[in-house]
């Protein structure tokens with residue numbers, strides 16, 4: 001009887017721990033922003049202004065803005081594209097992440113690499129539904 005009680009308690013503790021673990025994993029895998037939101041915030045230019053991406057490419061962004069762009073691209077990589085191959089999506093989003101990191105680190109040529117990685121039409125053709 002006593003052993004049964006301990007066994008039941010152990011099972012309860014274990015499943016509680018497992019439950020928490022599962023929630024954490026799900027939370028981490030879920031992107032903080034969806035693709036549309038990232039496009040609007042990072043790529044679409046507000047009226048009369050440069051987009052966040054353009055400000056970073058032109059060297060006009062603050063450190064905060066560069067880090068914000070990096071976060072958008074890291075979250076972009078966690079999203080699944082509406083169409084096209086997942087490997088190609090990974091290659092493109094990885095290029096955006098690493099070029100933005102290089103810009104933050106002040107590597108020469110990084111802004112140009114970022115501009116090349118962020119070719120709107122190329123990626124839309126491969127991954128955006130009409």
Ligand code: HEC
Nearest residue numbers: 035036039043044081082092093118119120123124127128
């Ligand atoms: C790495 C791939 C990729 C790159 C680079 C990219 N886009 Fe997108 N963009 C997408 C995808 C995928 C969608 C479709 C999202 C959906 O329908 O869920 C999209 C959608 C959009 C939308 C529509 C968002 C909405 O609210 O429906 C805009 C605006 C946009 N992109 C602007 C741009 C601009 C401007 C650039 C270049 C500076 C650019 N994008 C570069 C992948 C990309």
